[in-house]
Amino acid sequence: MKITAAERDALLEQIHTRLTGIDEVWTATEAEDWEQAEKVAQGFADELRLVVEDLGWGETSGETIELTAEPEVLRRVLTRMQKRGEARREVEEGERTDLRLREEQTAQLLELCQRVLGELGDP
Numbered sequence: 435m436k437i438t439a440a441e442r443d444a445l446l447e448q449i450h451t452r453l454t455g456i457d458e459v460w461t462a463t464e465a466e467d468w469e470q471a472e473k474v475a476q477g478f479a480d481e482l483r484l485v486v487e488d489l490g491w492g493e494t495s496g497e498t499i500e501l502t503a504e505p506e507v508l509r510r511v512l513t514r515m516q517k518r519g520e521a522r523r524e525v526e527e528g529e530r531t532d533l534r535l536r537e538e539q540t541a542q543l544l545e546l547c548q549r550v551l552g553e554l555g556d557p
Contacts, residue, residue: 435508436498446489448515449481477514480507 437445442554462471485491488501501508 435501437501438498439485439494439496442489442494442499445515446485447510449485449489452481452518453478453512468470480511481514484511492545 458474459471459478462468462474479526484501484507488499488503503511
């Protein structure tokens with residue numbers, strides 16, 4: 435199965451972001467939550483395996499990348515990434531809505547100032 439260099443970069447960026455949370459394994463073991471520790475550790479192991487075996491760490495030549503990881507690993511990683519992508523999309527949509535509201539309020543404020551100042555005339 436092949437992916438484009440742009441797809442690889444998008445996936446790798448999400449994996450890099452995810453790796454910043456690797457202390458979740460430590461937190462789960464400190465709490466003696468062995469089930470959670472196993473689940474989280476498996477996720478990181480899958481993602482690291484995909485990077486090491488297929489994606490690489492640095493920049494690529496821009497060519498397509500052949501995914502050679504086991505189908506189970508790909509399925510687990512891509513399912514997690516899809517869920518994260520969907521959650522991120524929801525956040526981004528909310529941020530765009532908030533930005534549009536702020537832009538509308540700013541436009542209303544500027545219109546108000548121009549109108550009232552125009553009606554007041556020069557001091």
